[in-house]
Amino acid sequence: MPENVTATSDFAAAPISLWRRGMNFFATVAAAAAVVLVLLPLGAVFGYLVYKGIGSINWAFLTQTPKPVGEAGGGMANAIAGSAFILLIASSIGVPIGIGAGIYLAEYGRDRLGNIIRFTADVLNGVPSIVVGIVAYGIVVLSQGHFSALAGGVALAIMMIPTIARTTEEMLLLVPNTVREAAYGLGVSRWRTTLSITLRTATSGVITGVMLAFARVAGETAPLLFTAFGNQYWNWKINQPTAALSLQIFTYAISPFDEWHRQAWAGALILIVLIVAAVSAVRIVAGRGMLKGAN
Amino acid sequence: MRTRFQQGLDDLRARLLRMGGLAEQAVDRACQAYIDRDLARCHMVLEGEFQINVAEREIDELAFDLLALQQPIAVDLRFILAVTKINSDLERVGDQAVNIAERAMDLVELPKADLPVDIPRMAAAVSAMVRRALESFIEGKAELAQAVLEMDNVVDRMKDEAFITLVKTMNERPEVTRQALDALLVARNLERVADHATNIAEDVIFWVRGADVRHNVSTEPPVHQASTDTR
Amino acid sequence: MGVGIKVDKLNAWFGKTQALYDITMEAPANHATAVIGPSGCGKSTFVRCLNRMHETIPEARATGRVRIGELDVYNGTSAVQIRRRIGMVFQKPNPFPTMSIYDNVAAGLKLNGFHDDARLDEIVERSLKLSALWDEVKDSLRKKSGASLSGGQQQRLCIARALAVEPQVLLMDEPCSALDPISTGKIEELIFQLKEKFTIVIVTHNMQQASRVAEFTGFFLLGKLIELDKTERIFTTPSDKRTEDYITGRFG
Numbered sequence: 001m002p003e004n005v006t007a008t009s010d011f012a013a014a015p016i017s018l019w020r021r022g023m024n025f026f027a028t029v030a031a032a033a034a035v036v037l038v039l040l041p042l043g044a045v046f047g048y049l050v051y052k053g054i055g056s057i058n059w060a061f062l063t064q065t066p067k068p069v070g071e072a073g074g075g076m077a078n079a080i081a082g083s084a085f086i087l088l089i090a091s092s093i094g095v096p097i098g099i100g101a102g103i104y105l106a107e108y109g110r111d112r113l114g115n116i117i118r119f120t121a122d123v124l125n126g127v128p129s130i131v132v133g134i135v136a137y138g139i140v141v142l143s144q145g146h147f148s149a150l151a152g153g154v155a156l157a158i159m160m161i162p163t164i165a166r167t168t169e170e171m172l173l174l175v176p177n178t179v180r181e182a183a184y185g186l187g188v189s190r191w192r193t194t195l196s197i198t199l200r201t202a203t204s205g206v207i208t209g210v211m212l213a214f215a216r217v218a219g220e221t222a223p224l225l226f227t228a229f230g231n232q233y234w235n236w237k238i239n240q241p242t243a244a245l246s247l248q249i250f251t252y253a254i255s256p257f258d259e260w261h262r263q264a265w266a267g268a269l270i271l272i273v274l275i276v277a278a279v280s281a282v283r284i285v286a287g288r289g290m291l292k293g294a295n
Numbered sequence: 296m297r298t299r300f301q302q303g304l305d306d307l308r309a310r311l312l313r314m315g316g317l318a319e320q321a322v323d324r325a326c327q328a329y330i331d332r333d334l335a336r337c338h339m340v341l342e343g344e345f346q347i348n349v350a351e352r353e354i355d356e357l358a359f360d361l362l363a364l365q366q367p368i369a370v371d372l373r374f375i376l377a378v379t380k381i382n383s384d385l386e387r388v389g390d391q392a393v394n395i396a397e398r399a400m401d402l403v404e405l406p407k408a409d410l411p412v413d414i415p416r417m418a419a420a421v422s423a424m425v426r427r428a429l430e431s432f433i434e435g436k437a438e439l440a441q442a443v444l445e446m447d448n449v450v451d452r453m454k455d456e457a458f459i460t461l462v463k464t465m466n467e468r469p470e471v472t473r474q475a476l477d478a479l480l481v482a483r484n485l486e487r488v489a490d491h492a493t494n495i496a497e498d499v500i501f502w503v504r505g506a507d508v509r510h511n512v513s514t515e516p517p518v519h520q521a522s523t524d525t526r
Numbered sequence: 527m528g529v530g531i532k533v534d535k536l537n538a539w540f541g542k543t544q545a546l547y548d549i550t551m552e553a554p555a556n557h558a559t560a561v562i563g564p565s566g567c568g569k570s571t572f573v574r575c576l577n578r579m580h581e582t583i584p585e586a587r588a589t590g591r592v593r594i595g596e597l598d599v600y601n602g603t604s605a606v607q608i609r610r611r612i613g614m615v616f617q618k619p620n621p622f623p624t625m626s627i628y629d630n631v632a633a634g635l636k637l638n639g640f641h642d643d644a645r646l647d648e649i650v651e652r653s654l655k656l657s658a659l660w661d662e663v664k665d666s667l668r669k670k671s672g673a674s675l676s677g678g679q680q681q682r683l684c685i686a687r688a689l690a691v692e693p694q695v696l697l698m699d700e701p702c703s704a705l706d707p708i709s710t711g712k713i714e715e716l717i718f719q720l721k722e723k724f725t726i727v728i729v730t731h732n733m734q735q736a737s738r739v740a741e742f743t744g745f746f747l748l749g750k751l752i753e754l755d756k757t758e759r760i761f762t763t764p765s766d767k768r769t770e771d772y773i774t775g776r777f778g
Contacts, residue, residue, distance in 0.1 A: 110584075178620040182684070184582050186634035186691065187610030196637055200624050297775050366734065368761045369770050505763030 046272065053269035056262045062270075066232055066248070072259055076267050078234045080274070082149070082243035086228055087218060089153025089238065094160035095210055099199075101161065102168025102206070107194050109169075118169075121162040132158050133223035141227060149235070149242035152228030156220060160213040167209025171202040207286050211279050218275045221246040245271045300365045307357055307378050311385075314350040315429040317343065318385045321392035322425060322488055326418035329399040329481055332407070340396035347389035354382045370502070377502035381432065384491040384498075388425065391484045391491070398477045398484070408474035410464060412457045414481060420450055421485045424492040431496060437503045443496035444508075447489055454486040528725030529595030529694045530555040531576065536590035538568075538575050540583065545571045547749045549590070553742065558717060558726040560740035560757065562733055564772060567746040569729045573697050576727065577612040578605040594695055610638060613688030613724075617700040619680035621672030621687070627654075627663050630672040630683055634691040649690055656723075657686040658716055678709025685716065689724075696720065698728040702735065714739050733773055737761050745769045 060075050067074030101121070105114055136155035141147055175198050183193040199206070217223075224230075229241040230251065245267055252264035321340050328336035358379045361367065367375055424446050431439035461479045465472045497509050531553040538546040546568050553559040561569040574580040575588045578599060592599040599608050621630045629636070631650045640646070650667070654660040659682040663670070672683055681701060688696060698717075702710040717726060717739045730736050736743050737757055744754035745766070753766045764770045771777055 176620075178616060178618055179622060181579070181582070181616060182620040182622065182687075183633075183637070184579060185577070185609060185614035185616070186637065186687070187606050187608070188634075188637045189606050192637060197622060201622070203624065300775075367774070368733070368737075369764055369774055371774050372762065 049265065049269040049272060053265035053267075056266035057269065061263070061266055065234065066263075069257065074263070076243075076245065076248050076263065076270070078231065079243040079245045079248040079267065080270065082228070082231065082235065083218070083245040083271075083274075085236065086149050086152040086156065086224070086242060086244055087214070089149060090156035090160060090217060091210075091214065093153060094157035094213065095164060097157070098161045098164025098210075098213065099168050099206060101165035102172065102209075103194060103199065105165065105169040106172035107190075107198070118166075121165050124158070125162040125166075128222075129159060129220050130222040130225075133226050136223065137226040144239065146239070147227060147229035147241040148239045149228055150238045151226075152224045152242065152244065155223035155227045156217040159217050159220065159223065163213040163216065164209050167212065168202075168206050171205030171209065172198055174205065175201045204286065207282065211282055215275050215279055218278070219246055219271060221250050245274075297365070300361070300367070300371075303357065303361045303365065304371065304374065307354065307361065307375065310350065310354050310357065311378050311381060312429070312433060314347060314354065314382070314385050315425075315432070317347050317350065318388040318392070319422070319425050319429065321347065321389050322395070322418075323422055325392040325395035325399065326414070326422070326485075328396055329402065330415055330418070332399070332403045334400065334403055337396040337400045337403075340392055344389055344393050347386060351382055351386040355379060358382075370505075373502045373505060377498040380498045381495045384494045388488050388491045391488045394484045395481050398481045402474060402477045405474055405477075408471040410471070410475060410478050411460050412478055412482065413453075414457075414478060414485075417450065417453045417457070417482060417485050420446065420453065421489045421492070424450065424489050425495075428492040428495040428499070431499045435499075435503055437500050440496035440499040440503075444493055447493045450486055450489040454482050457482040527694070528556045528721075528723065531695060531725060531727065532591075532593045533576075534591040534593075536572070536575055536588065536592060538571055538580055538588040539586065541585040545749050546575065546588070549751050551744060551751055551754050553725060553727050555595075555725050556721055556723075557742060558721055558728060558740040559742040559744065559754075560736035561727065561729045561744050561746060562731070562736050562772075563746035564777070565731075566748075568749040569746045570699055571749075572746065573699055573727055573729050576695075576697055577609050577614055579609070579614065581605055610634075610691060611693055611695075613691065613693035613696045615681070615684050615688055615696065615698045615701045618704050619677060619684050621675070621680050621683050623671060623673040625672055626668045627670055627672055627675070627683060628667040631686045631690050634687055638691075650686075653686040653690040656689050656720070657682045658712065659683060659686055676709075678705050678712060681705060681709065681713060682716070685713075689720075694724060696724045696726045698726065700729050700731060703731065710735070733761075745772065747772070 060073060061077075062075055062080070063077045064073070064075035065078045066076070101117065105117060108114070109117060133155050136151050136158065140151035140154050144151070179201055180193055180198060183197045184190075188197070224244050224247050228244050228247065230247045231241045231243040233243075235242045249264045249267040249271065252260035252267065255261070321343050324336050324343075325340045327333065328340065358375050361375055362372075365371075424443050427439055427446075428443045431437070431443065458479060461475045461482070465475045468475075494509075500506055500508050533549055533551050533553075536546055536549040537544065549572060561572060563569045571580060576592055576594070576599065578588075580586050580588055588600070590600065594612065597603070597608070597611060622633060625633060628650055631653050632646050635646065635649065651660065651664075654663065659679060662679060663675070663683075672680065675683060681704075685696075685701075702713055705713070714735065717728065720726060728736075728740060740757050742754065743757045743760045745752045745760065745764075745768075747768055753760065753764060753769045755765070759765075760769060761773060764773065
């Protein structure tokens with residue numbers, strides 16, 4: 001300390017004790033260890049998948065449909081396309097409804113009805129995926145008389161909605177009220193303010209919510225068992241059974257054939273890679289739309 | 296309320312009163328010295344002037360600081376402005392007391408002359424005006440100040456009479472010209488003191504009522520518009 | 527040119543609590559009227575009643591007559607329509623964070639359906655010049671977001687945004703309280719110039735500011751308007767003792 005400054009109290013002047021420094025170090029090490037512990041399983045899964053599956057990924061795998069039992073070769077091209085198709089249907093149903101519900105809850109749902117909706121969404125979130133699948137079976141498959149991509153999409157949509165709604169609500173509530181007031185002050189009507197201003201301000205958070213829901217349902221198998229059902233061939237019709245990557249992996253994994261096991265590993269690796277790629281792509285595209293300095 | 300500011304205002308008030316006391320005392324002493332032909336008293340007046348001048352400087356400095364640092368407005372601002380003006384008038388009163396003392400010193404050298412002018416009566420009236428003006432400041436009462444304004448006319452008449460009488464005396468009895476001249480000058484000094492007392496009264500009215508009543512033209516604050524409060 | 531504001535027996539409530547009692551006053555055209563008073567006296571509520579922003583709070587209501595020029599604020603047109611004719615600037619600068627500077631200024635027009643792009647450029651430039659921000663931002667109008675500016679600049683941006691819709695009246699709710707002295711000075715200078723075109727009502731808790739920018743000042747206390755007069759009268763010889771006590775710091 002400079003000599004013309006005297007410590008005003010012993011407390012301020014004392015050096016940090018050895019015990020304090022020890023605790024500091026220990027806490028830092030513990031936090032780092034926690035990070036490693038979290039990343040470890042992720043790395044392990046990914047690494048193992050790569051190890052087991054990379055050998056089976058080739059051009060044929062990515063472009064061919066499954067070959068009949070016993071024959072070697074073939075691929076999961078239709079399953080990859082089918083998954084994308086089903087997820088597209090699920091998103092077109094689930095995202096608008098989810099965001100709409102979120103908007104209602106945030107802007108208008110401070111009352112009893114809002115609480116009921118919130119409660120329902122939380123319960124729905126906890127419903128086992130197989131049950132959701134059976135419900136979709138009952139609603140769509142039975143009334144149509146056949147399995148379909150639509151039924152699969154509906155099942156996945158039901159699972160997406162609660163997550164999207166709750167996250168959207170939370171992100172909208174984070175928008176400070178001063179922003180809404182600025183819009184009201186300009187004579188913008190309430191609904192217009194909600195859509196053009198509040199929602200726009202919360203966009204990045206809402207997208208995160210949608211991505212979370214998407215990633216969650218992208219790998220679901222149980223809801224698709226009685227709805228999309230799976231298909232050996234290409235299918236682009238919404239009302240026909242459709243192959244899905246998760247279904248295909250499941251079918252191959254429980255089969256007794258080594259060839260199919262090998263392909264299951266490859267499929268699993270592809271599934272993970274595609275989910276990560278999809279989420280990253282959306283982030284990049286959304287980020288490019290942001291202005292300098294906006295958050 | 297802001298304590299430092301209030302203390303500053305109280306300090307200002309106390310100092311001004313003290314200075315007022317000194318000025319009042321100086322006038323009384325000078326008049327008494329003139330009437331009694333008392334040289335010792337004259338010297339006391341001359342020595343006392345130093346204190347009055349010091350007081351004037353200190354009060355101005357304190358007022359200036361309060362204005363700069365405390366941003367007074369409304370009644371507080373009027374008070375401080377009034378104090379600076381009264382300050383200046385009191386210092387002039389002190390100067391006039393010195394002038395009267397100097398006339399008295401001159402008169403002591405000369406043989407006693409019987410002049411048909413009632414200086415003691417005039418002195419008493421003027422003294423009363425000064426006292427009442429300072430009272431109106433202490434009490435913060437505009438009515439007392441108003442009374443001072445009215446007394447000024449009386450003193451003015453006394454001065455005019457004194458002039459006429461003394462000029463006549465100088466014509467009729469040239470041997471007492473110097474004494475008459477001294478008396479005339481004292482009368483005028485007293486009339487100036489009365490004017491300063493009047494100024495002080497006007498400043499008090501400005502402070503208390505916010506009305507500028509100088510030079511016999513009153514600018515009372517007009518009744519404002521658009522108050523909805525029904526008390 | 528601005529228009530005068532006439533308020534007649536304005537009362538306002540938050541649920542069951544009454545916040546304003548029978549406010550009757552006038553704010554003359556092309557002048558600035560300041561509204562002062564201690565915390566909780568109702569000055570912000572009053573100003574927000576002038577453009578019916580008060581109603582945006584749940585369970586809030588107001589009765590009475592407010593006329594802004596020929597416009598009757600409470601009878602006839604909807605609140606949304608009213609607010610399009612009256613500009614408001616808030617205490618904390620609140621530019622739209624996801625919009626560029628250009629879009630912020632144009633927001634009042636675009637969000638209300640105005641889409642003539644050629645004229646928009648002209649309006650944006652004019653508004654930014656009016657609020658003395660043009661020179662500082664003219665090169666990055668569309669590149670920088672409204673939220674990337676400094677506090678004082680943000681507030682001037684909000685003023686430009688309010689002026690873009692060409693209101694006749696500008697309401698300002700403590701516009702400088704979140705700003706540093708230099709920015710405050712710039713905005714006060716701005717208010718002085720804006721008076722030529724607009725009528726301004728400014729809420730402020732800073733009495734020196736009221737005395738600097740406003741020709742008229744109204745003193746509010748506990749929901750009532752105690753006194754409204756020329757600013758120089760209020761600050762030299764106020765008629766009501768409560769006004770005097772407040773401005774000399776004896777309470778509040």
